[in-house]
Amino acid sequence: MQAFKLYFKIFKRSAFFMVLLYLLIFGLIVALFALNFKSSSDMGFEAQRSRIAVVDNDNSKFSKAFASYINENSQPVELGTGEQAIKDALFFNDADYIIIIPKGFGEDFLKDGNARPQSYSLPNSMRAVYAQRMAESYLKLFDLYIKSGNFSFEQAKENVEADLALKTKTSIVSINKSDTGSLKRTVDYVAYAITCMVILSVSLTMLAIEKGDAKKRNLASPISASKIGLQVFLGNAVVSLICCGMIILLVIAIFREDFFNIYGAWYSLNILIYTLVCLGMSFLIGNLVPKNAVNAVCNVIALGGSFLGGAFVPQSLLSETVKNIAVIDPIFWFVKANNEILSISTFNLKTLSPALYCMLVQLLFAALFFSAAMLAIKYKRTKS
Amino acid sequence: MFFDIFKCRFKSLLREKSGFFWTLAFPLILSTLFFLAFSNLNKIDEFEKIKIAVADVQKAGDGFNAALRNSGLFEVSQTDLEQAKKLLSEGNIKGYIECKDANDFELFVQKSDFEESIIKMFLDSYRSSYSSAEKIIASNPASAKDVINSLSEEKTYINEMPSGNGNSTVIYFYSLIAMVCILSSTYGCSEVIKIQADQSTCAARINISPSHKLKVFMASISAAFIFEFFVTLIVTAYIKFVLRIDFGTSMGFILLLCAAGCFAGISLGAMIGAVVKKPEQFKIGVLVSVTIFFSFLSGLMYENMKYIIQKNAPALAFINPVSLVCDGFYSLYYYDTFDRYFLNVSILAAMGILFSAVTYFVLRRQKYASI
Numbered sequence: 001m002q003a004f005k006l007y008f009k010i011f012k013r014s015a016f017f018m019v020l021l022y023l024l025i026f027g028l029i030v031a032l033f034a035l036n037f038k039s040s041s042d043m044g045f046e047a048q049r050s051r052i053a054v055v056d057n058d059n060s061k062f063s064k065a066f067a068s069y070i071n072e073n074s075q076p077v078e079l080g081t082g083e084q085a086i087k088d089a090l091f092f093n094d095a096d097y098i099i100i101i102p103k104g105f106g107e108d109f110l111k112d113g114n115a116r117p118q119s120y121s122l123p124n125s126m127r128a129v130y131a132q133r134m135a136e137s138y139l140k141l142f143d144l145y146i147k148s149g150n151f152s153f154e155q156a157k158e159n160v161e162a163d164l165a166l167k168t169k170t171s172i173v174s175i176n177k178s179d180t181g182s183l184k185r186t187v188d189y190v191a192y193a194i195t196c197m198v199i200l201s202v203s204l205t206m207l208a209i210e211k212g213d214a215k216k217r218n219l220a221s222p223i224s225a226s227k228i229g230l231q232v233f234l235g236n237a238v239v240s241l242i243c244c245g246m247i248i249l250l251v252i253a254i255f256r257e258d259f260f261n262i263y264g265a266w267y268s269l270n271i272l273i274y275t276l277v278c279l280g281m282s283f284l285i286g287n288l289v290p291k292n293a294v295n296a297v298c299n300v301i302a303l304g305g306s307f308l309g310g311a312f313v314p315q316s317l318l319s320e321t322v323k324n325i326a327v328i329d330p331i332f333w334f335v336k337a338n339n340e341i342l343s344i345s346t347f348n349l350k351t352l353s354p355a356l357y358c359m360l361v362q363l364l365f366a367a368l369f370f371s372a373a374m375l376a377i378k379y380k381r382t383k384s
Numbered sequence: 385m386f387f388d389i390f391k392c393r394f395k396s397l398l399r400e401k402s403g404f405f406w407t408l409a410f411p412l413i414l415s416t417l418f419f420l421a422f423s424n425l426n427k428i429d430e431f432e433k434i435k436i437a438v439a440d441v442q443k444a445g446d447g448f449n450a451a452l453r454n455s456g457l458f459e460v461s462q463t464d465l466e467q468a469k470k471l472l473s474e475g476n477i478k479g480y481i482e483c484k485d486a487n488d489f490e491l492f493v494q495k496s497d498f499e500e501s502i503i504k505m506f507l508d509s510y511r512s513s514y515s516s517a518e519k520i521i522a523s524n525p526a527s528a529k530d531v532i533n534s535l536s537e538e539k540t541y542i543n544e545m546p547s548g549n550g551n552s553t554v555i556y557f558y559s560l561i562a563m564v565c566i567l568s569s570t571y572g573c574s575e576v577i578k579i580q581a582d583q584s585t586c587a588a589r590i591n592i593s594p595s596h597k598l599k600v601f602m603a604s605i606s607a608a609f610i611f612e613f614f615v616t617l618i619v620t621a622y623i624k625f626v627l628r629i630d631f632g633t634s635m636g637f638i639l640l641l642c643a644a645g646c647f648a649g650i651s652l653g654a655m656i657g658a659v660v661k662k663p664e665q666f667k668i669g670v671l672v673s674v675t676i677f678f679s680f681l682s683g684l685m686y687e688n689m690k691y692i693i694q695k696n697a698p699a700l701a702f703i704n705p706v707s708l709v710c711d712g713f714y715s716l717y718y719y720d721t722f723d724r725y726f727l728n729v730s731i732l733a734a735m736g737i738l739f740s741a742v743t744y745f746v747l748r749r750q751k752y753a754s755i
Contacts, residue, residue, distance in 0.1 A: 048496065048497065086547075087718060090550065091691075116542060118543050119542045121547060122547060122550070126502070129457070130501060130502050130505065133506070135541075141516050143541070147534065148524060150520070150524050151523070159519055163519075164508070166512055167508055170492075170493065172494065300413055303413075307417035307420060308420060312421060317424045317425060317428065322423075
């Protein structure tokens with residue numbers, strides 16, 4: 001197994017650092033994902049809160065009560081001063097809804113109910129609709145109490161707050177409790193990391209073996225060319241499996257018990273199949289592309305495939321044209337398989353068949369890449 | 385002489401395949417991918433009528449039915465309980481309401497997202513109004529008619545102001561162009577290395593030639609600037625005219641901003657090349673890493689990062705040339721006035737002049753006792 005040993009010596013020198021770098025980057029992304037999404041509880045219904053900024057220029061009893069109610073029932077946002085601060089906060093989604101209470105608002109509203117605060121929001125935003133309805137409810141009920149003439153300001157405030165505290169019983173009908181989607185989104189990201197790691201490690205190592213002194217020494221050795229080829233291929237497969245294993249371990253380390261279920265097992269199988277696709281692709285690149293272009297080709301394939309295939313942006317948000325183009329992208333089928341797995345509530349052959357179909361397409365891609373690589377090798381040998 | 389050196393350097397830059405890929409081809413590919421992937425991203429938060437089902441609506445009465453209809457929030461299917469459960473399990477509706485009484489409901493949903501929260505808020509609000517009406521009528525039974533009329537009246541209590549229609553995904557494209565501008569620092573650095581005799585063999589040959597070193601440097605740095613400016617314009621034109629990303633209307637201001645960005649980038653690279661006494665690979669590596677990090681801070685990987693920095697560490701946004709170029713484009717696109725745009729261009733120009741001055745003072749009268 002000299003050629004096999006040689007493969008790992010060269011791998012250590014030419015690609016090991018890059019693999020570690022990508023693993024680190026992916027680790028950071030996964031950790032960010034886990035921080036963002038793992039906290040979402042599926043124990044019971046929890047109403048969302050819009051991000052609302054209230055600018056109170058009135059500072060009256062009523063405006064303070066109104067601002068306090070809004071702040072208690074939202075994620076309050078502090079704004080800078082000036083019109084640009086308002087525009088920036090809306091543009092970058094720092095605030096969903098901004099309420100400006102003008103001077104004299106409290107007095108005028110309590111007098112005849114006609115004074116109005118001003119609001120700024122992005123047009124047709126769901127979060128803004130939610131915030132607006134909440135703010136309107138408070139003002140509407142206060143207006144009702146004040147107009148009736150039988151309630152003082154304090155009584156009206158107390159009653160409005162008591163009425164608004166009435167909540168409707170809400171139950172979550174759980175269909176799929178094992179995966180809330182955050183694990184699946186992370187597994188989608190795996191496509192980018194694995195593509196970079198496998199292409200760089202396999203292609204760079206193969207190029208180093210096929211060029212210069214290493215190749216000459218191999219040719220001069222008593223081991224047959226086919227045996228060397230087989231051992232190099234074995235080296236490629238082992239390196240790819242190590243990359244796959246490291247990525248799965250990283251996901252497990254962050255998601256822990258959330259991964260140890262039937263969904264985790266099927267996601268792992270899908271990752272393994274996608275690793276085979278990457279192995280085939282890398283084998284082809286290693287035989288076609290010069291060394292100084294590997295980094296560029298790797299970036300274009302990994303980034304391009306991930307954007308088109310829905311690894312970075314959910315497939316549901318891609319346009320139909322993009323989806324039609326993406327059928328030639330193996331990452332599209334990898335992410336689609338994850339989507340299909342996530343949608344399953346009872347695992348049986350019938351419910352699994354869409355996911356299995358996506359995996360089969362990936363295997364066909366792998367076979368295609370291997371065949372093309374073989375042809376490239378044969379062509380090169382015949383030519384030389 | 386000046387023109388000859390300029391021509392040679394320009395040709396040489398055109399022949400550098402690797403530089404061409406990272407400054408031209410890669411941004412073109414990346415912007416296309418951004419365009420394909422982000423075209424529907426703004427629709428995530430777009431409000432559409434929420435599909436719900438109401439079971440046993442007759443128990444709630446006409447008032448509830450009218451309130452549901454007039455709210456403008458929902459697309460309602462009136463069904464029995466079993467059908468409602470089926471619709472929810474099949475994902476055809478966001479939730480269903482089981483009516484138990486005129487003022488008693490239970491809501492069933494699958495998630496706790498905004499759409500589900502809006503359904504709940506509507507029900508809470510209906511219950512609150514019902515409770516308020518009861519209290520007011522109890523205190524003055526004669527006001528019953530007025531109270532009911534007020535409740536059913538469609539009246540808004542907040543004046544909505546026009547807020548513009550910003551699409552925050554444009555920040556990805558602006559940061560990308562800004563990155564291309566500031567990546568020109570690698571060319572600036574290479575040009576300085578090419579006239580420092582202790583840094584490259586080419587520079588050693590230039591140093592023993594009878595031509596004035598400053599003239600050689602000015603010719604080669606001008607070639608690098610013109611080359612990078614054209615590359616930036618190609619990327620900008622592709623994003624503006626092919627991908628149809630909005631930049632506002634002022635073409636002249638876009639050109640000025642690109643020129644200011646390239647000037648700041650080239651002079652930054654020249655300064656690093658002159659000041660840092662390390663091998664070329666090290667200097668280029670540092671410049672590329674710093675540019676990528678600056679691009680991250682200006683929103684290339686996450687568009688809100690630009691705002692986070694602007695809000696929490698504004699000084700950092702003012703010393704980051706990538707952020708200044710990106711903010712210049714953002715100002716042209718989103719603001720009605722040009723104050724912020726000119727502030728960005730002025731800071732970039734000042735940076736460029738400062739970096740050039742440092743480069744000049746380091747490079748002038750440089751002599752080598754031994755190479």
